Amino acid sequence: MTISVWDAVAIFAVTAVATWVTRALPFLVFGNKKELPTFVTYLGKVLPGAIMATLVIYCLRLIDLTEFPFGLAELISVAVVVILHLWRKNIFWSMAGGTLCYMILIRTVFPF
């Protein structure tokens, strides 16, 4: 350990508290209101879809479409997940199939 135990504890604590702040913020702002603003209720309903779409892009953010392998391992594997899921409608098959496909592709066709 290069820094003292208490310095390390302080870094852990600050990281934890700052993380809680981000998660608690909407509850701190609106949690005590008797009636939630209709705008918040509306956002609560429309945001999940938008956020899930954002998270999919977030997962794929590091692929580079301009040079080999053009993110092909990721894009092909996502396509496999979609096809498997529309076909079998089973979350485990879709996950296992897509992940296996990805692990094989990055080892064989598109090695890093």
Place this chain on the structure above:
Amino acid sequence: MSKISKTAVFAFKKTIPIIFGYLFLGTGFGIMLQEAGYNALWALFGSFFIYAGSMQYFMVPLLVTGAPLLTVAIMTLLINSRHIFYGLGFIDRYRKMGWKYPYMVMSLTDETYVLLSTCKYPEGVDPDKAAFYISLFNHCWWISGSVLGVLIGTLIPFDLTGIDFCMTALFVILLLNHIKQVKAFTPIVIGLISAVLFLLIMGPDNFILPSLCFTVLLLALLKGRLETVKEVSAS
């Protein structure tokens, strides 16, 4: 089966897709921590109290160099800033949950948020208890992965590179299910276009907060229209 155990089993099944991802990503954090000279106790408490995947990865180099606390705080706020939007759909529900309320708030990770936002609770399952168990089980997978990473991470005999793709797969699957359930495409299209747009403009490290802010702005502008066409009714 009693109602509690039926609820717990339902919640457990919901979190099975998370197990592999959290164990693997947690293990990655554990290995980093162990290489930086910290033991399993640090992993245990770190993952219990912080419980934020990407931030814990970023924290290790800060730990090694002994970064100033202000830097740590600002980095954490920036990296986790997307979480400020997650609570919006759960305020009314969580604040009625008594002693579980603070725990539900602090355990709202990306994966737990997506699972709980898309969860349909069958007859005989207590929705609030199920949501609590789902949050708790996910937390346990994450803590277990971190501790295992410190203890045996370097002993794993096979190369698991790429197994974290299961989280990408999970988000894609839950998004597909969501599309089928709500038949509401506008918010999804807005989220998708905004994310791609800001990724292209700002690069992979900084795009998510401006992208979500832009998404919220667009959704706000479209409020009247989206509500009249009942895009939001099914959720």
